[in-house]
Amino acid sequence: MNIIDIMQASQNSSKAQYCSFTGKISNILNRHEAWYYSCKGCNKKVDKTIYDKCQNCQKNNEDSIPRYLVKIIVEDETDSARVTTF
Numbered sequence: 694m695n696i697i698d699i700m701q702a703s704q705n706s707s708k709a710q711y712c713s714f715t716g717k718i719s720n721i722l723n724r725h726e727a728w729y730y731s732c733k734g735c736n737k738k739v740d741k742t743i744y745d746k747c748q749n750c751q752k753n754n755e756d757s758i759p760r761y762l763v764k765i766i767v768e769d770e771t772d773s774a775r776v777t778t779f
């Protein structure tokens with residue numbers, strides 16, 4: 694699929710769907726902080742700088758796991774899109 698087809702399909706439907714396309718990464722939006730900490734108990738994002746425990750399941754944040762979360766701009770010959778990868 695082309696990016697423009699994916700963008701139009703997502704505007705016409707609220708259902709999530711899997712698509713693939715070939716494109717070029719033109720920008721990395723969060724290159725200086727491309728990760729977050731997730732709770733080892735429930736996998737929710739946790740903020741270790743504010744809370745000692747997960748606000749969802751109360752598990753200790755000391756055990757949280759760093760995970761990649763990269764926000765990029767991709768483009769092909771038809772359009773560009775903002776994409777978040779985990």
Ligand SMILES: [Zn+2]
Nearest residue numbers: 732735747750
């Ligand atoms: Zn949790």
